[in-house]
Amino acid sequence: MILNPLIANAYKVLAGGELSKGEALALAREIEGEDLLDLLSLANKVRKRFAPAFHKCSIINARSGRCSERCRFCAQSATFPTHIETYPLLEPEAVLKCAEEIYAQGVRSFGYVTSGRGWRKCDADFEKVLRTMDLLHERLPDMELCVSLGILSEECVKLLAAHHVKRYNMNLQTAPGRYAELITETHTMAEKIETIRLMGKYGIGNCTGGIIGLGESWEDRIDMAFAVRGLPVDRCPLNVLLPIPGTPLEGRPLTTPAEAAKFFAIFRLINPKLMLKFCAGRETVMKDFQGLLMLSGLNALMTGGYLTTRGREIAADRAFLAALEQF
Numbered sequence: 001m002i003l004n005p006l007i008a009n010a011y012k013v014l015a016g017g018e019l020s021k022g023e024a025l026a027l028a029r030e031i032e033g034e035d036l037l038d039l040l041s042l043a044n045k046v047r048k049r050f051a052p053a054f055h056k057c058s059i060i061n062a063r064s065g066r067c068s069e070r071c072r073f074c075a076q077s078a079t080f081p082t083h084i085e086t087y088p089l090l091e092p093e094a095v096l097k098c099a100e101e102i103y104a105q106g107v108r109s110f111g112y113v114t115s116g117r118g119w120r121k122c123d124a125d126f127e128k129v130l131r132t133m134d135l136l137h138e139r140l141p142d143m144e145l146c147v148s149l150g151i152l153s154e155e156c157v158k159l160l161a162a163h164h165v166k167r168y169n170m171n172l173q174t175a176p177g178r179y180a181e182l183i184t185e186t187h188t189m190a191e192k193i194e195t196i197r198l199m200g201k202y203g204i205g206n207c208t209g210g211i212i213g214l215g216e217s218w219e220d221r222i223d224m225a226f227a228v229r230g231l232p233v234d235r236c237p238l239n240v241l242l243p244i245p246g247t248p249l250e251g252r253p254l255t256t257p258a259e260a261a262k263f264f265a266i267f268r269l270i271n272p273k274l275m276l277k278f279c280a281g282r283e284t285v286m287k288d289f290q291g292l293l294m295l296s297g298l299n300a301l302m303t304g305g306y307l308t309t310r311g312r313e314i315a316a317d318r319a320f321l322a323a324l325e326q327f
């Protein structure tokens with residue numbers, strides 16, 4: 001079978017070349033069916049060459065719901081009638097218990113996530129976050145501590161760096177040009193990017209990605225991939241929307257496995273060296289196709305559950321990752 005010329009051209013990435021926006025968009029618009037498997041195969045080769053190791057992490061929702069913001073996909077906004085379990089910031093000991101359980105199952109990267117817009121100053125809750133980080137570091141010194149707290153001031157970023165935080169999650173979510181329309185008008189992409197840059201300044205690694213299935217175009221998806229490429233980011237969580245009843249996106253059709261695989265593959269070709277992590281939507285939306293998706297250029301996954309939805313058991317995901325190493 002003759003390789004589609006668009007894919008043949010994209011093989012330059014394997015040799016260290018770069019894909020232009022136009023070339024990425026042509027792949028998105030024209031590759032389908034049998035050719036799609038050739039594209040996924042190329043993305044997997046690029047992953048093996050530039051980012052071969054598989055990685056896993058787990059998260060805790062340390063403060064759930066009651067959020068002042070209105071991100072259209074999110075179950076945790078106080079504005080949307082989603083009926084999730086809500087609770088204030090967890091005590092440090094409760095977080096430690098969860099981290100110890102995760103650690104015992106072989107996970108060495110722990111994400112502490114809070115709902116809300118973020119912090120401008122170090123108030124009582126932020127001090128509790130810092131005490132939690134100190135406790136985790138003291139009891140589990142080789143657990144990588146990652147946090148996701150929203151938009152932060154420089155003062156808060158500096159404190160996180162001094163309290164053992166190694167990585168920060170701040171997702172762009174979608175294309176910078178469509179952010180207000182597709183995600184929210186309650187905070188801006190510029191504020192997020194400022195927080196991402198502050199992390200770089202204080203030596204904290206950035207974990208920055210987004211979500212598909214919101215109603216965005218292929219151009220938007222590719223714009224997001226290039227926006228991530230232009231930031232100081234070395235890990236990138238990618239999510240597929242699970243429409244939550246009560247949110248403005250509850251009626252969105254599910255992303256198909258073929259569409260998600262094509263997105264992941266093109267994202268890998270644009271960002272050959274990034275750690276690309278499949279997060280929400282892996283089990284719930286992709287079901288039987290999650291193996292195919294992981295072989296579309298991804299090299300990491302979130303295991304054990306998400307912020308407001310359950311995931312697969314960590315032991316099952318460990319076996320899954322071991323099997324993927326053979327490809």
Ligand code: SF4
Pocket residue numbers: 067068069070071074075076077114115116117150
């Ligand atoms: S994504 Fe974060 S900021 Fe946006 S509504 Fe959800 S919890 Fe609030």
